[in-house]
Amino acid sequence: MTTLSNKVIKTNERRTSIRLCNQEWDILEDACKNEKMHRNKLISLIEQHKAPNLGLSYATRVFLLLYFRNLALEKDKNKALENSLKQLL
DSSP, X not given: OOOEEEXXXXXXXXXXXXXXXXXXXXXXXXXXXXXXXXXXXXXXXXHHHSOTTSOHHHHHHHHHHHHHHHHHHOSSTTHHHHHHHHTTO
């Protein structure tokens, strides 16, 4: 069974909570390691680029799907982050 867990993070100079399942937290950490970026920084970028009507937890899930899809399809892996953030809108 999948367990959801809340984590309080600091994003864009404020504290907020995100609720993801344990596997999603692990995948987020993989993306952070790949980008050599702290989790709070990546979530701040997601928040800045998400469509206004999307919640942060949902936008993070969508970003992770887009990121790893783009990573698999891009010949230039450096563009995966940039393209994934653009696709959140």
